Amino acid sequence: MKSLKELFGGGARQFGMVFALLALVLIFQISTGGKVLTPTNVQNIINGNSYVLILAIGMVLVIIAGHIDLSVGSVAAVVGIIVALAIRDWGIPWWLGVLLGLAVGAVIGAWQGFWVAYVGIPGFITTLAGMMFFRGANQYIGKSNTIPVPKEIQYLGAGYLPEWGPNTGLNNSTLVLGIAAIAAVVWVETRRRRSAVRLGAEPAPVWVSAVRVVALGAVIAYLTFLFGGGRVGTSFPFSGVILAALVLIYGFLSTRTVTGRHVYAVGGNKVAASLSGVNIRRTNFFVMMNMSVLAALAGIVFIGRSTASGPFDGTNWELDAIAAVFIGGAAVSGGVGTVAGSVIGGLVMAVLNNGLQLMGVGSDLTQMIKGLVLLAAVAFDVYNKGGRTSIFSRLFKSRGGDGTANLTPAVAGTTSMQG
Amino acid sequence: MTAGTTQRRPLLSMRQITKRFGAVEALVGVDLDVHAGEVVAMVGDNGAGKSTLAKVIAGVLQPEAGLIELGGEEVTVPTPAAAHALGISIVFQDLALCENLSVADNIFLGRERRVMRGGPMDRDGMELAARSILRDLTVNIPSVRTPVRELSAGQRQAVAIARTLTSEPRLLVLDEPTAALSVVQTAEVLTLVQRLRDLGLGVIIIGHNLADLRAVSDRIEVLRHGRNNGSFESATAHPEEIIAAIAGAGRVPEPRWSTAP
Structure with a gap:
């Protein structure tokens, strides 16, 4: 048991969620007779959900800080129509359209951040107003028309990485990404061991690290073959690359930077954070503004995938993003949640949708099942320690631990600390 | 004395x-x-x-x-x-701690150390310093990575006091x-x-x-x-x-x- 604990020590929660996702995939793979794990299907899952997963990344920071953002779907829609119209009617290049869209997102975010952080209107109310206002703005600006977007924008939402180099039987871009990901896993593991040594703790046995690296590496290698082995011209989707980059950036931001730490502190205990010198207003402003910028990006990716911007884009996206975050282990009361967990939570929803669809389950039953899954996830949260730990950490507790397993007692007077 | x-x-x-x-x-x-x-x-x-x-x-x-x-x-x-x-440091009656953050995170909250100016946090450095402060106080806390919500009231008081000692x-x-x-x-x-x-x-x-x-x-x-x-x-x-x-x-x-x- 102890060695199992060590195997999953450090990021145990993420490991648990990955297992839940894998279990779901396997169940559907078997019950659909192998339709889930085909290159085309997994590419579709990423392409069809990347915009919600991008929203989930911003939403988890908002929820950790103790707020909620209901306006993301409408913000994505209004940015989508502005980008589409600006490119078509003003004739600006596609990249300028993207920058314009992100800038509009930033302005909208600053607007909402101002009301939440500096006036003190609850995020729920501010963004409920934003949800109505920006939905209307989308239809007003676009006159409820559907506006097509150019090929370059379509590439952002539905494109594949280029084919090049020798014939390996795979898409070489995907192959390079896979190799880079495996290298990153090895690097992170060696860093983890070095950090443990620096802290004067005994690093986990070598075999534990080896098993961890091999297991993760095998999964990545399999995904590389799956995504890269489709028909020629397809690969790991470009929107997936955007998503992966965002997961890395925001994972780093939330765990390694002062800004991220303060987001957790504000959500955990606003008064304590304030007394400790954390700038509450700036932190709240940051999470709200950041959310709208990511909503803008999600809107651009979506109009790319659907090849046009329409008056009903983004309907109910906020609910999908919020569901993903809570399934991913965030606490309703704030202060708890992870970027990676939220993306995995979003993938759980996406796989559920996809698998049920492949099984021929109608959208009526699919909605009902998704609703129950969300309720069950949060019920477990509430049941367990007053809503402050995730369903997955509970499900996998016996194998998990909370990442402290490798650390020697703080005050045991370890001799290695003396020097 | x-x-x-x-x-x-x-x-x-x-x-x-x-x-x-x-x-x-x-x-x-x-x-x-x-x-x-x-x-x-x-x-x-x-x-x-x-x-x-x-x-x-x-x-x-x-x-x-x-x-x-x-x-x-x-x-x-x-x-x-x-x-x-x-x-001059003061520990107020109602402890100002974030329960969702770890012991080390709380000790350095609002005074985070960075690896360089404008850079990311020096997490190892802060954990080491937190451990050395707690050791000076011979406080019995299992790990500086333990979330404060898992500590007893007495241990929380110790963390609140340790917080004030980072500024010597x-x-x-x-x-x-x-x-x-x-x-x-x-x-x-x-x-x-x-x-x-x-x-x-x-x-x-x-x-x-x-x-x-x-x-x-x-x-x-x-x-x-x-x-x-x-x-x-x-x-x-x-x-x-x-x-x-x-x-x-x-x-x-x-x-x-x-x-x-």
């Missing part, structure tokens, strides 16, 4: 501190001396001005009149940040540190207070439990209606005398320092 320290210049010296809230006189001409390596207990009935005095020291409140000297130099403490810069203060004010604690946890915190004294800090501890305060402090200062109402050697004073001073009955001994040369 107290005999030796009285001969030296006090770390903190407050003279004739007066603070009013409208017509209410919270503090009237209060004097207080604290030496390095000395624990001074502040006692008094509810509304006697203990917490007001603590807030004046910590820069939360401004006195209308009076003189504050720190290390022999006259100072003003206009803000909590200024108090911090002068080496000279004077520490503890406002009712044992108010919500069990007997065992109270004993742990009192041991902690003695360790702070051994580290050479001046400590002001505010509280109600005379037995605890006599055990841990070198001197007990009594406030009554915002005025000095007696100063007692903890080792020799009788509890009845102190209670009489708190309640306003019986004789009022002259403060020891007023008769010293």
Whole structure:
């Protein structure tokens, strides 16, 4: 048991969620007779959900800080129509359209951040107003028309990485990404061991690290073959690359930077954070503004995938993003949640949708099942320690631990600390 | 120990501190001396001005009149940040900790160390420093990565005190540190207070439990209606005398320092 604990020590929660996702995939793979794990299907899952997963990344920071953002779907829609119209009617290049869209997102975010952080209107109310206002703005600006977007924008939402180099039987871009990901896993593991040594703790046995690296590496290698082995011209989707980059950036931001730490502190205990010198207003402003910028990006990716911007884009996206975050282990009361967990939570929803669809389950039953899954996830949260730990950490507790397993007692007077 | 320290210049010296809230006189001409390596207990009935005095020291409140000297130099403490810069730290009654963050995260909250200017946090460095602070206090906390919500009330108090030590203060004010604690946890915190004294800090501890305060402090200062109402050697004073001073009955001994040369 102890060695199992060590195997999953450090990021145990993420490991648990990955297992839940894998279990779901396997169940559907078997019950659909192998339709889930085909290159085309997994590419579709990423392409069809990347915009919600991008929203989930911003939403988890908002929820950790103790707020909620209901306006993301409408913000994505209004940015989508502005980008589409600006490119078509003003004739600006596609990249300028993207920058314009992100800038509009930033302005909208600053607007909402101002009301939440500096006036003190609850995020729920501010963004409920934003949800109505920006939905209307989308239809007003676009006159409820559907506006097509150019090929370059379509590439952002539905494109594949280029084919090049020798014939390996795979898409070489995907192959390079896979190799880079495996290298990153090895690097992170060696860093983890070095950090443990620096802290004067005994690093986990070598075999534990080896098993961890091999297991993760095998999964990545399999995904590389799956995504890269489709028909020629397809690969790991470009929107997936955007998503992966965002997961890395925001994972780093939330765990390694002062800004991220303060987001957790504000959500955990606003008064304590304030007394400790954390700038509450700036932190709240940051999470709200950041959310709208990511909503803008999600809107651009979506109009790319659907090849046009329409008056009903983004309907109910906020609910999908919020569901993903809570399934991913965030606490309703704030202060708890992870970027990676939220993306995995979003993938759980996406796989559920996809698998049920492949099984021929109608959208009526699919909605009902998704609703129950969300309720069950949060019920477990509430049941367990007053809503402050995730369903997955509970499900996998016996194998998990909370990442402290490798650390020697703080005050045991370890001799290695003396020097 | 107290005999030796009285001969030296006090770390903190407050003279004739007066603070009013409208017509209410919270503090009237209060004097207080604290030496390095000395624990001074502040006692008094509810509304006697203990917490007001603590807030004046910590820069939360401004006195209308009076003189504050720190290390022999006259100072003003206009803000909590200024108090911090002068080496004065205060642990408030309601602990200001984020339960969702780890012990090390809480100890450095708002004062995070970075690997470089504008760069990411130096997490290893902060965890090492947190461990060394907790070891100096010989606090029994399993890991600096433990979330604070998993700690006992006594351990949280220790973390709150450890928080203040990151800035290496000279004077520490503890406002009712044992108010919500069990007997065992109270004993742990009192041991902690003695360790702070051994580290050479001046400590002001505010509280109600005379037995605890006599055990841990070198001197007990009594406030009554915002005025000095007696100063007692903890080792020799009788509890009845102190209670009489708190309640306003019986004789009022002259403060020891007023008769010293």
